[in-house]
Amino acid sequence: MSRIGVFICHCGENISATVDCERVAREASLMEGVLYSIDYKYMCSDPGQNLIKEAIKEHNLNGVVVAACSPRMHEPTFRNACAEAGLNPYMCEIANLREHVSWVHEKGDATTQKAIDLVRMLVEKVKNNKPLLPITVPVTRRALVLGGGIGGIQASLDIANAGHQVILVERDPSIGGHMSQLSETFPTLDCSQCILTPRMVEVARHPNITLITYAELESLEGFIGNFKAKIRKKAKSIDEKLCTGCGLCTTKCPNKKIPSEFNEGLGTRTAIYIPFPQAVPNKPVIDKTQCTYYTKGKCRLCEKTCPAQAIRLDQEDEILEFDVGAVVLATGFNVKGTDFFPEYGYGNYQDVITGLQFERLASASGPTLGEIRRPSDGKIPEKIVFVACAGSRDPAKGIEYCSKICCMYIAKHAMLYKHKVHQGNAYVFYMDIRAGGKMYEEFVRRAIEEDDVKYIRGRVSRIYERNGKLIVKGADTLMGGKPIEIDADMVVLATAGVASPKAEELAQKVHVSYDQHNFYAEAHPKLKPVETNTAGIFLAGSCQAPKDIPETVAMASGAASKVIGLFSNSELKRDPSIAVVNRMPPPTYTTCVGCGLCVTACPYQAIQLEDIKDRKGNVVKRAAYVNPGLCQGCGTCVAFCRSKSIDIEGYTSQQIVAEISALLNDE
Amino acid sequence: MPLAVYPGCSLTGSSREYMESVEQILKTFEIPYTFVEDWNCCGATAAHNLNRKVAEALPARIIALAEKQGADEILVPCAACYNRLKSSQKKMDEDKVLKGQLSEMVGMPLDNGIKILNVLEVIEQSIVPKLNEKIQAPLNFKAACYYGCLLVRPGNVLNFDREEDPQSMDRIVEILGATPVKWSFKTECCGAGFTVSRTDIVSRLSGDILIDAVEHGAQALIVACPMCHANLDMRRKDIEKATGRKFDIPVIYLTQAIGMALGIDHQKLGLNRHFVPVSI
Amino acid sequence: MSESLNRQPSLSEKVAEITGISVNKCYQCGKCSAGCPVANDMDYSPSLIMRMLQTDDPQEEEKILRSYSIWLCLSCEMCYCRCPMSIDIPSIMDALRQKAYSEKKVNPKAKKIIAFHESFLDSIKWTGRLYEIGLVATYKLKTLDLLKDVELAPKMYLKGKLNILPEKMHGLKNVSGLFKKSK
């Protein structure tokens, strides 16, 4: 006998503005099996939840339907409330009246009717619900952090300092990420390397952190608390234990003209190289794509030179396996190159550079030792133009979003230039100055007021070369769109911040959602900013969207605290929505005939065939068995099963058919 | 079906050498063609400035005529006419009601499926594959390929190659033996329709183009638009007055350049009709 | 309140009706003005015209229609090609010109430009094609700029670039008819 309570939330006016909530409650009360129904302003609020709890107790309800916002938002809230009132939480279902009704339809009868239909659908579902008990699974208290930029470093240190093991994996030969490339940082103008390198060293020395550089995630299987990660450790072609990091090999390598990634192509490196002097670990790797030995089969100069005999030219990639309980993605971002802009010369002008290249020019450790010299002829530019939004906020050719960090770093660049080239002229073409942040606006004002950087409000239409100058054609919209031409010596494009080139591939490997720009999707834009839709996988830094350093660090600490929270128990409870193969009394035992189709289809290898024995121990049948620890509840097996012997708790065929039937029969 | 050719007004009047050279190379490469019979003016800039409907109807009539002749493809050497025909075709593609109205206005059925080709497309598709073997007198000069506006913009209608730095003409010129120069004014506007009414603007804009070409070492400008040619060639005196500089750089139609490389008599290519003598 | 309910459609709305383009897409970056070959000769730059349209202020709208800018636009499409929001400004300019022309609000400085366009269209109307001598003759009559290009024509004639008589076409009626139907 169903004793169901229906609770209709107004969500302030979010639902009630288009749905007649009172009528929904009224109609619900007439539905078969519904004992109690009521509407209320904010069902998720304390009084709202109490309303549910009291009704459960008072009317001895055995099923609850809450019609409110998306179940993806408050299903746990309401299920907990039910549990507190003594009702099994899986006897509570949510009808989505906000995201799927009130926010997408106009006010009217049809909209209210849809709301009623959805309530009826879930009432019928609840009638077929069964109390379920959560599954407990053990937690491996070891975290995997992918990406060794400032985000990954911060997350690793936080987790390690809380006493847990961390595997930190970095794709490049050294950790440090983009932050290690920066000269000074806004709004304080303190030196990036000076604040970063101590942290890098701390990571390397931390007893709880295993640092694996020059490595990438090969695969990730399993689920929260119980992941199995395979890491491909690319061959560095050296024996790291023997190598002392003396660097002699790098001086002897004949292949010296390779554009340096660390210097954004403005400097060169050798084929065996340490990316930068402060690298961690400070040991070289051989770039197999460039090394003469690997490309042409001879050379081996480094091998002959190495005093420690640490060169291993026959080294192969290694696959390392780890059991981990949580994963932090901190894979960072990338910037678009200058070749991306047709009107700025398709990358043909050497002296049109990106912001990241300018960082290297301004950095004391950079190719010019911190002097601002233009790449083409090494001259110190007398006129320099900074172009904001080069690709950002440009739906036609670039990306529609704002890259967020450019306004600030452009101001910083212009300032650094003026500090280094006192007689020089710096121009900034901008559309809006977005300087929200502590001391940010003040910083930009300083660039304008104290350092006399000329800010011109307008976008640059074209850059072309004439007589060794770069002609920048812009306009001053504050002067009514008056065209302006500047014959600059160098142009810096604040190119858009975009997702890492392999972001999509990684997302698919670990099964997290990502947006159309390949940035990783947080579980909720406001309330779950570091979680992903996949439990146990967290986000830190600009892999989620472009971010500056303070934000990245804050997010990394946030992700770390989520991991530490998860590791605070040795077990965790998991949603019992998993597949189950029916079992019956003898002589049937089960209707499963053991055809094994589900076994081959299961993405988690959670199903196997087992022998069913009678009381005497004779094997009477072979049938499928679902390992509850491995099953994730996708239900692919259910759709395959011909004899309908397997079903998924919470989404049983009986429940779904009841839903469909309720939806379509509204008379 | 032979290729239909729409000459347009300029190519039968002030820019007849362009048509002459187009015909010369079509004949040399044995590409059968017929003119669109009883063609009318495309309306050019004047029509879309003053009268939207006329601006759409005039090209529609030309499309209808060509289709009536049974042609699948129509070559429009004049960049301005090409631009008008293409944009009319796109509008009709997007708006079936408009297509119906226009069909009624011109009193002819309109399928609008005909493929409208500019001179570069015809050259790339039918001439380039056989070009190498026919070259008699390779060109031996540095050429600035000038594309102008109407051939490349708007990109979403014309689907030309790189909008800001197109390459198709450069590639052809290279086959002819000339050296295409890298320069910055490939697609800047020459002043176009203002040749009579605002000669001062034309002189300034065309002057900028000549200056940039010359400074990048070009010995000839290669064009594919009669308006560009008129401004850069016939307005040379005005340009020199406006810029205070002398220019002897000739302006040659791409088809003329091909004819020259093929060894065709300069007179047949209409080179004698230029104001600035072609002596390279 | 009642005023806003009964108000006349603004110029931007009329433009949207003709072209299907919303001026609200413009975020005033100024890239159109920066790349426009004739922006310096204009009284209002292209981006400023867009801004004026956005205001829906009748006074600004009047200024637009009476501006020289709309007639100076060469339709070179540079602005459209580079606009980050893909706004077809040349089509907006077409619509504004036709509006100004039909409402007889043409800027006096644009007389020559319009005279040329008119002469051009007249030529098509009467001969179906462009008759260059006719065009220039009509233009000179309209502008009284009789000495314009006097040395150009003989040279063109000598180079064989001028037709003395207009070409004849059969479908002339058909073409002239298009003008009538477009009224």
Place this chain on the structure above:
Amino acid sequence: MDFEPKIVAFVCNWCTYAGADLTGTSRIKYPVNVRIVRFPCTGRIDFMLLLKAFDEGADGIIVSGCHPNDCHYTSGNFHARRRWMIFRNLIDFVGIDIRRVAFSWVSAAEGAKWAEVVTDTVGKIKELGPYSEYHQISKSFDGGAK
């Protein structure tokens, strides 16, 4: 009165359901005719449920999930895709109107696409009219046996 079709949408929890949530969060409007049934994964969607929906009176069905390679469960959508392919061919062969079953991939980030899918499907089903052919045999059965 205008024909208002009944459309059932079978969607997966992780992509399309979340995408439809985003449609709401973005306040993009779409026709009211569609009702969403939530599944853990498109892999779970039994083909028989589609027949069930027509049987119960649906005029059209939307089936939607994660794009290939984006499945929360790795491969549920790949399995589903194969199944749909065969099912579609079979029911087309027996004369069921496959124009009434719309398959789509809508990710959690594609709120606008969800609105487009619904709007287009509703428009199409409105053109096709009620699925009386199928409903008639359902009714004749209900009348006789139930």
Place this chain on the structure above:
Amino acid sequence: MIKAMKNKSLELLTSQEVRVVIGYEKGTKCSTRPSFFFLPEDIERMVFDEECKNNLAVYLTKENIKNYGRLAIIANDKTLQSIVKLISENQIREDNLFVLTPGSEDGQVIVLNSIEEIKSFVNKSIPSQKEPDSVDELVARIRKMSREERWKYWQDEFARCIRCYACRAACPLCYCTRCTVESSQPQWVPVASHVLGNMEWHIIRAMHMSGRCTDCGACAEACPVNINLQALTRVVRESIQDEFNLTTEEYLEGNNVLSSFKPNDNETFIR
């Protein structure tokens, strides 16, 4: 050949290697019918010729036959193909089975003991080019119809179905102990003989055959009201081979192609 077949069967029965041989005997009219041979003297009745078309694999999954343990089966091509599928679906154990089948040479009998042997034998015997048969002609005829005509055609066909489930009983691959139609929670298909449930039943049957059906035609053969059920399974099988680009060998490989996939499978119908 029948001689060799009889000899081998006799040998297996007398040596008690198997407890039963499933084969054919002469029918009441001139045709042949399946028969079980338990005793050496029964072998006398055994026949095997072109007329022996029944797919004997259907008996292999029956509970009482399975209880005999080791057995031998006389297999024609259809039976062989079904056996491959049954082994891969864990329904019979290869080590319990002797498969007797005519070899390529006259009078030769081959004994196949493992799935691998059967597979390679089956693959060799697949004709490269199949002549269109009456089912193909029917499928082609139906495909040419408008959708409305197809609907009408099948509605008329399904209306004749009496839900005797002979199709199910005759099919070697319909071995479930509880069929979908017998599941009552939920009631997937109405049990009464009515065109709605009949249509649903036949769609379900064809779908459940997808990736498995060996096209033996036993279902259509068994149908007392002559509905051409093979057309449905044929369409399913063809679309699997076409859409997923499979050769007949790959299709018959054993593993169900629906429980596998390729990331770049055709998806033109998905928006």
